[in-house]
Amino acid sequence: MAYASEYPPFYVTVDIVVLTILDGALHALAIRRGGEPFQGVRALPGGFVGIEEDLRDAARRELEEETGFRVHDDALEQVGAYGAPDRDPRYRVVSVAWLAAVPEASAVRGGTDAAHASWEPVDALLAEELAFDHADILRRAVDRARELVLNPVEGRRPLAASLLADEEVSLSQLRAVHEAVLGRTLDPGNFQRKVKSTQQIVEPTGRRESSASGRGRPAELFRLTPPRVSA
Amino acid sequence: MAYASEYPPFYVTVDIVVLTILDGALHALAIRRGGEPFQGVRALPGGFVGIEEDLRDAARRELEEETGFRVHDDALEQVGAYGAPDRDPRYRVVSVAWLAAVPEASAVRGGTDAAHASWEPVDALLAEELAFDHADILRRAVDRARELVLNPVEGRRPLAASLLADEEVSLSQLRAVHEAVLGRTLDPGNFQRKVKSTQQIVEPTGRRESSASGRGRPAELFRLTPPRVSA
DNA sequence: CCAAAAGTGTTGGATGTACACCCATGG
DNA sequence: CCATGGGTGTACATCCAACACTTTTGG
Numbered sequence: 211m212a213y214a215s216e217y218p219p220f221y222v223t224v225d226i227v228v229l230t231i232l233d234g235a236l237h238a239l240a241i242r243r244g245g246e247p248f249q250g251v252r253a254l255p256g257g258f259v260g261i262e263e264d265l266r267d268a269a270r271r272e273l274e275e276e277t278g279f280r281v282h283d284d285a286l287e288q289v290g291a292y293g294a295p296d297r298d299p300r301y302r303v304v305s306v307a308w309l310a311a312v313p314e315a316s317a318v319r320g321g322t323d324a325a326h327a328s329w330e331p332v333d334a335l336l337a338e339e340l341a342f343d344h345a346d347i348l349r350r351a352v353d354r355a356r357e358l359v360l361n362p363v364e365g366r367r368p369l370a371a372s373l374l375a376d377e378e379v380s381l382s383q384l385r386a387v388h389e390a391v392l393g394r395t396l397d398p399g400n401f402q403r404k405v406k407s408t409q410q411i412v413e414p415t416g417r418r419e420s421s422a423s424g425r426g427r428p429a430e431l432f433r434l435t436p437p438r439v440s441a
Numbered sequence: 442m443a444y445a446s447e448y449p450p451f452y453v454t455v456d457i458v459v460l461t462i463l464d465g466a467l468h469a470l471a472i473r474r475g476g477e478p479f480q481g482v483r484a485l486p487g488g489f490v491g492i493e494e495d496l497r498d499a500a501r502r503e504l505e506e507e508t509g510f511r512v513h514d515d516a517l518e519q520v521g522a523y524g525a526p527d528r529d530p531r532y533r534v535v536s537v538a539w540l541a542a543v544p545e546a547s548a549v550r551g552g553t554d555a556a557h558a559s560w561e562p563v564d565a566l567l568a569e570e571l572a573f574d575h576a577d578i579l580r581r582a583v584d585r586a587r588e589l590v591l592n593p594v595e596g597r598r599p600l601a602a603s604l605l606a607d608e609e610v611s612l613s614q615l616r617a618v619h620e621a622v623l624g625r626t627l628d629p630g631n632f633q634r635k636v637k638s639t640q641q642i643v644e645p646t647g648r649r650e651s652s653a654s655g656r657g658r659p660a661e662l663f664r665l666t667p668p669r670v671s672a
Numbered sequence: 673c674c675a676a677a678a679g680t681g682t683t684g685g686a687t688g689t690a691c692a693c694c695c696a697t698g699g
Numbered sequence: 700c701c702a703t704g705g706g707t708g709t710a711c712a713t714c715c716a717a718c719a720c721t722t723t724t725g726g
Contacts, residue, residue: 218492219450222524222535261449261533265524291522291537293453293496302492304453304535306522382677400716402679426677427723613705631689633706650705657704658696 220293221303224269225256225344227289227351228277229311230329231373231390236355237329238348239277240340244326247299248341254348255327256305269308276327279312284366284437286310287358289351297343307347309354311372333393359391368411371434380419380429381405384412411435451524452534455500456487456575458520458582459508460542461560462604462621467586468560469579470508471571475557478530479572485579486558487536500539507558510543515597515668517541518589520582528574538578540585542603564624590622599642602665611650611660612636615643642666 228239240252255276259268269286273279286308293304332352340348355369362368370387385401405411412432419428459470471483486507490499500517504510517539524535563583571579586600593599601618616632636642643663650659 218489220453220490220492220535222451222453258449259451259524259535261451262526264526265522265535288521290519291496291535293490293537295493295495304451304490304496304522304537306524306535380678397716397718398677399679399681399718404715424677425675425725427679429678611705628689628691629704630691630706630708635688655704656698656702658706660705 218302221301222259222265223256223303223305224259224265224272225254225292225305225307225347226269226273226276226286227254227307227309227348228273228279229309229332229351229355229373229391231314231387232329232331234386234390236332236352236390236393238332238335239327240330240335241276241327243341251339251341252330252335252344253341254307254344259306265306266308269306269310273310277312281310281312281372282367285372287354289347289354292343292347294343305342305347307351309351311355311369313373313375355391359388362410364410365437367437368434371411374434378415378417378431378433379412380431381412382429384432409435410438449533452532453490453496454487454534454536455490455496455503456485456523456536456538456578457500457504457507457517458485458538458540458579459504459510460540460563460582460586460604460622462545462618463560463562465617465621467563467583467621467624469563469566470558471561471566472507472558474572482570482572483561483566483575484572485538485575490537496537497539500537500541504541508543512541512543512603513598516603518585520578520585523574523578525574536573536578538582540582542586542600544604544606586622590619593641595641596668598668599665602642605665609646609648609662609664610643611662612643613660615663640666 226239230237230239239255241255243249243251243253255272257268257272257275259265263271266283266286266288270281270283273281273286287310289307289309291304291306295302297303297305332348335348336345339345358369362370370384370391373387373391374383381402382398384405385396385398388401389395411434413435415431415433417431419431457470461468461470470486472486474480474482474484486503488499488503488506490496494502497514497517497519501512501514504512504517518541520538520540522535522537526533528534528536563579566579567576570576589600593601601615601622604618604622605614612633613629615636616627616629619632620626642665644666646662646664648662650662
C-alpha cells in the first residue's frame with residue numbers, strides 16, 4: 211500500500227436498530243455509554259467493522275454479540291451511511307446503520323460488550339437524548355420498518371414475521387405486531403382480508419387455536435409463509 | 442489517537458449516479474477507467490472523501506468536479522453504502538453511493554478528473570459490464586429515481602424538476618421527463634390531472650407556449666413549485 | 673343469556689387507467 | 700380541411716377505510 215498515505219483513513223462501524231415487541235409496544239435495543247463522549251447517555255448497539263468483513267456480516271456479528279440472536283442474512287436491512295465529520299469527537303468514523311427485527315421472546319443475553327443492553331420503548335428513546343446521531347438513525351429505521359410492514363418486499367421474510375416467536379400464529383397476533391410497529395390500531399376485519407388475499411404472508415394450516423387462550427371464538431392458525439425463491 | 446491502531450483503517454469514497462435526459466432517454470454519467478483494476482471498463486464517477494468533509498459534501502464536490510454542475514444540498518439522495526471486502530482488490534474501501542439529477546442542457550465540462558466522462562444511456566450501461574459493484578449501485582439508483590418520480594418527497598425539489606433546464610415548462614415537457622425516467626409512456630390526459638391536482642409540483646403561470654414550438658395547440662406554461670418550507 | 677373475540681358482508685370514497693372527445697394551432 | 704398535440708369528460712376497476720353483522724367460544 212504505497213499510495214495509502216495519500217488518502218485519509220477512516221474508521222467504519224455499524225450501528226444496529228434491533229426492534230422487538232414488548233408488552234404490545236415497539237422496543238429497540240439500547241445501551242448506556244460507559245465512557246466519554248456521551249457518558250451515561252443511551253446509544254444504539256454497534257461496533258467496528260473487521261478489515262476483512264462484509265458490512266452486513268459485521269452487523270450480524272454485532273447483533274449476535276449483543277443479543278445472542280442469529281438472524282438470516284437477508285433479515286438485515288440497510289438504513290444508510292452516517293458520516294458527518296464531527297459525529298464522533300474522537301476520530302473520523304463513518305457508520306453504516308442497519309435495521310433488524312427479533313421475536314418477542316428474545317431475552318437480551320448479554321455478551322461481552324453488552325451487559326448493559328436493554329429493551330427500551332421506541333417512543334421513549336425518541337423523546338430522550340441519544341448519543342451521536344443515533345436519534346436520526348433510529349427515526350429513519352422506524353420509518354423504514356413502518357414501510358416494510360405496510361408493504362413487505364417480494365421474496366424476503368416480512369418484518370412482522372421476524373417479530374413473531376412462533377411459526378404458527380393467529381391473525382390477531384399478527385395484527386398486534388403490525389399495530390405495535392405502526393403505532394396505531396388496525397381494523398380487524400380489513401386486516402384479515404388483506405393478509406389472506408396476498409398469499410405472501412401466511413398460509414392456512416386448517417387448525418385452530420387451543421381454546422384455552424381467551425374469551426372469544428378460537429382463531430384459525432396460520433403458518434408464516436417462508437420466503438419463496440424467485441424465478 | 443493512541444488507540445488508533447487497534448481498529449482497521451478504511452478508505453471511504455463516494456460514487457455518484459448522475460442522471461440526465463438526452464434524446465428523450467435516461468442517461469447517466471460514466472467514466473472509462475484508465476488504470477487497473479477494471480482498466481478500460483466503464484465506472485461511475487466518484488472519489489475519496491476528505492478527512493474533514495461530510496459525505497454529502499464530498500458527493501457534491503465530486504459532482505462539480507466531474508460535470509461542473511452545482512446542485513443544491515438536498516438534491517443528492519443517498520442510495521446506500523457498499524463495502525464488500527473484495528470490492529476493490531487494491532485496498533479496503535467503503536463507498537457511499539448517491540443519486541443526483543441535472544438538467545438536460547448540462548454539457549460535461551470535464552474537470553481535472555473527468556476529461557473522459559460521458560453521458561451513456563442507462564439501458565446500455567446496465568447491459569454492459571461495469572467496474573467494481575457499480576452495476577448494483579446503478580440499478581438501485583435507477584429504482585430509487587423511479588420511486589421518486591412516482592411520488593416525490595414532501596418538501597423537497599422533485600427529481601423531475603432537477604432534470605428540467607427551464608423554470609417554466611409545459612406539461613408535455615414534464616411528462617416527457619417522467620416517461621424517460623420510468624421507461625414507459627404515460628397517458629397525457631391522466632398525467633395532466635395528476636400533476637395539476639397536487640400543487641406540489643407545478644403552479645400555473647397563466648401564459649402559454651410561444652406558438653412557434655410545434656404542430657398542435659400551444660400548451661399552458663407552468664412554473665416549477667419551489668420546495669416549500671415545512672412548518 | 674351475555675360479553676368478547678373471530679370472521680364475513682357491504683358500502684362509499686379515493687385513486688388509477690383507458691379512452692372518447694373537444695380545442696387550438698400550423699400547414 | 701386535416702393532422703397534431705393540448706386538454707377535459709367519463710366510465711370502469713381496484714383498493715381501502717368504516718362499520719354492521721354473524722359465528723363461536725367462556726363465563
